Amino acid sequence: MAQLTLVQAINDALKTEMRQDERVLVLGEDVGVDGGVFRATEGLLDEFGPDRVIDTPLAESGIVGTAIGMAVYGLRPVAEIQFDGFMPPAFDQIVSHAARIRWRSRGRYHVPLVIRAPYGGGIRALEHHSESPEAYYAHTPGLKVVIPSSPYEAKGLLIASIRDPDPVIFLEPKKIYRAFREEVPEEDYAIPLGKARVARDGEDVTIIAWGSMTRTVLQAAEEAQEQYGISVEVIDLRTLVPLDFEMISESVQKTGRAVVVQEAPRTCGFASEVTALLNERLLLQLEAPVVRVTGFDAAIPYLRMEEYYLPDVGRVVRGIRQAVSF
Amino acid sequence: MAQLTLVQAINDALKTEMRQDERVLVLGEDVGVDGGVFRATEGLLDEFGPDRVIDTPLAESGIVGTAIGMAVYGLRPVAEIQFDGFMPPAFDQIVSHAARIRWRSRGRYHVPLVIRAPYGGGIRALEHHSESPEAYYAHTPGLKVVIPSSPYEAKGLLIASIRDPDPVIFLEPKKIYRAFREEVPEDDYVVPLGQAKVLKEGSDVSVISWGYMARVSLEAVEQAEREGIHAEVIDLRTLSPLDIETVIESVAKTGRCVIAQESPLTCSFGAELMALVNDKALLYLKAPLVRVSGFDTTIPLYRLEEYYVPDAFRVLRGIRKAMQF
Numbered sequence: 001m002a003q004l005t006l007v008q009a010i011n012d013a014l015k016t017e018m019r020q021d022e023r024v025l026v027l028g029e030d031v032g033v034d035g036g037v038f039r040a041t042e043g044l045l046d047e048f049g050p051d052r053v054i055d056t057p058l059a060e061s062g063i064v065g066t067a068i069g070m071a072v073y074g075l076r077p078v079a080e081i082q083f084d085g086f087m088p089p090a091f092d093q094i095v096s097h098a099a100r101i102r103w104r105s106r107g108r109y110h111v112p113l114v115i116r117a118p119y120g121g122g123i124r125a126l127e128h129h130s131e132s133p134e135a136y137y138a139h140t141p142g143l144k145v146v147i148p149s150s151p152y153e154a155k156g157l158l159i160a161s162i163r164d165p166d167p168v169i170f171l172e173p174k175k176i177y178r179a180f181r182e183e184v185p186e187e188d189y190a191i192p193l194g195k196a197r198v199a200r201d202g203e204d205v206t207i208i209a210w211g212s213m214t215r216t217v218l219q220a221a222e223e224a225q226e227q228y229g230i231s232v233e234v235i236d237l238r239t240l241v242p243l244d245f246e247m248i249s250e251s252v253q254k255t256g257r258a259v260v261v262q263e264a265p266r267t268c269g270f271a272s273e274v275t276a277l278l279n280e281r282l283l284l285q286l287e288a289p290v291v292r293v294t295g296f297d298a299a300i301p302y303l304r305m306e307e308y309y310l311p312d313v314g315r316v317v318r319g320i321r322q323a324v325s326f
Numbered sequence: 327m328a329q330l331t332l333v334q335a336i337n338d339a340l341k342t343e344m345r346q347d348e349r350v351l352v353l354g355e356d357v358g359v360d361g362g363v364f365r366a367t368e369g370l371l372d373e374f375g376p377d378r379v380i381d382t383p384l385a386e387s388g389i390v391g392t393a394i395g396m397a398v399y400g401l402r403p404v405a406e407i408q409f410d411g412f413m414p415p416a417f418d419q420i421v422s423h424a425a426r427i428r429w430r431s432r433g434r435y436h437v438p439l440v441i442r443a444p445y446g447g448g449i450r451a452l453e454h455h456s457e458s459p460e461a462y463y464a465h466t467p468g469l470k471v472v473i474p475s476s477p478y479e480a481k482g483l484l485i486a487s488i489r490d491p492d493p494v495i496f497l498e499p500k501k502i503y504r505a506f507r508e509e510v511p512e513d514d515y516v517v518p519l520g521q522a523k524v525l526k527e528g529s530d531v532s533v534i535s536w537g538y539m540a541r542v543s544l545e546a547v548e549q550a551e552r553e554g555i556h557a558e559v560i561d562l563r564t565l566s567p568l569d570i571e572t573v574i575e576s577v578a579k580t581g582r583c584v585i586a587q588e589s590p591l592t593c594s595f596g597a598e599l600m601a602l603v604n605d606k607a608l609l610y611l612k613a614p615l616v617r618v619s620g621f622d623t624t625i626p627l628y629r630l631e632e633y634y635v636p637d638a639f640r641v642l643r644g645i646r647k648a649m650q651f
Contacts, residue, residue, distance in 0.1 A: 136465065141590050
């Protein structure tokens with residue numbers, strides 16, 4: 001097995017699927033000659049040629065619109081939007097068309113399309129390069145939303161997303177594109193969509209996270225154990241839609257306390273939905289209010305202030321202590 | 327005072343503000359010669375002329391983009407998007423620009439822009455004509471989200487929105503554009519943004535809603551009353567800024583809460599309300615909060631619409647569920 005970074009695992013997943021399925025192709029800004037701004041598509045043009053690795057104009061709406069047509073026709077396009085903050089120009093194609101074609105045609109057509117985008121803050125970038133838009137897509141019926149938290153996860157989830165018959169928004173936490181390496185099998189494997197994983201076992205409190213926050217949360221769990229003797233269970237959702245609420249439920253029934261951590265702005269974020277579900281279904285098991293540790297209701301700031309916006313280990317530990325001390 | 331429908335009250339608000347403030351103008355598809363598809367802008371072109379009542383091409387992104395420029399320049403544009411389902415083409419202009427210019431310029435520029443759109447289901451329309459997209463905009467920092475539930479509210483809230491220094495998404499529940507009339511003062515008045523309204527007082531359960539659902543909730547609560555349940559009904563009026571104090575005060579009193587909304591369920595504004603009640607009033611709760619909501623599917627075409635949009639019976643069932651826990 002190879003030791004890969006997350007972005008290498010993405011590259012590996014794309015190569016793996018493109019080799020065994022001729023219908024798979026990639027398109028996006030700079031994905032061909034340049035190999036992607038983060039090098040996620042490096043080497044693809046050489047191996048698969050310009051018919052399957054397509055450099056597009058800077059027109060996100062065109063990228064997604066074209067990809068929808070390809071997908072309905074029978075191909076398996078993987079469209080790259082260069083940054084999370086460039087997804088809004090494609091919003092209409094995504095929510096008004098990709099998400100609805102199965103519904104609109106009463107199941108006669110479907111859209112096996114993956115839209116990949118580097119996601120979230122943490123690389124000290126400029127405006128429109130650090131957004132966490134998952135709630136927009138989770139609120140849109142007809143879309144799946146997948147966010148890996150490690151290289152192994154990234155490869156298996158991307159392969160599953162490409163094979164999925166419906167549109168998947170695949171958000172890649174750019175902060176951990178190269179933060180660490182992990183053993184990633186060379187052969188193909190899929191991590192089924194809709195299954196969360198327990199990233200750490202614990203007894204006192206459950207933390208629910210996704211993407212790069214999973215790593216922050218694992219560090220916070222370690223610190224909470226060492227400094228305060230709090231045993232923290234960590235659930236990495238992996239996919240927000242479909243949501244594995246059973247796993248959350250099982251864990252919170254055991255611990256009675258929950259903390260949900262997200263980078264995105266707070267109001268109407270996905271953490272609100274998880275909190276709502278816990279209240280709806282597990283009110284009597286809750287020993288404390290569910291704590292949300294989130295970004296703020298402001299656009300994510302530029303590089304100098306970014307670290308105050310994104311939840312860090314200290315803020316997550318405070319959230320843990322708030323839940324435990326209630 | 328005149329007895330007006332909601333859409334007439336919108337028209338009245340626009341005329342009132344355009345008469346007293348030359349900076350106010352409207353632009354959008356068919357707002358001029360046709361007076362708007364719902365007649366919300368009827369008579370404006372005749373009174374204010376083509377410089378202030380602008381028929382645009384069918385290009386929502388262009389409408390909002392142009393209006394942002396006007397607003398930053400010092401005008402007070404009111405842009406109409408013809409239907410809720412036509413807002414996504416303008417999404418980038420709204421969330422990437424209108425919502426951020428104050429922030430981006432560190433307060434040096436601001437965007438006094440109102441984006442009006444007929445909103446929600448209930449008129450048996452075709453696709454892209456019945457959406458409830460409020461959660462997208464409530465999740466976007468820098469926007470205000472206002473949804474009136476009656477003619478009186480509509481006029482006062484729209485005037486307040488036009489005078490607001492920041493961008494306001496103003497969603498008009500088209501199902502009740504002409505459903506009933508109400509006394510609406512002829513002079514100008516504002517209903518301040520960020521203040522909810524208790525439509526009916528009660529002690530057993532709080533029903534929280536906005537827009538058309540506020541009317542449905544009132545109907546449901548009337549039926550609940552016959553079953554001996556005294557429900558309180560809160561009309562949020564503005565989702566951003568949210569008057570959470572009024573909600574919490576009510577839930578602390580009743581201990582039970584039902585939220586009624588038209589939009590899809592997951593990650594909706596109802597979820598945010600539940601999360602906030604969890605934060606601030608968990609120990610008051612005698613029962614889990616109940617969401618009576620649209621479903622996690624696109625709102626269906628007209629034959630099935632009535633199964634999707636909550637009606638009084640579904641809200642009543644929600645109330646019973648909260649009471650029986």
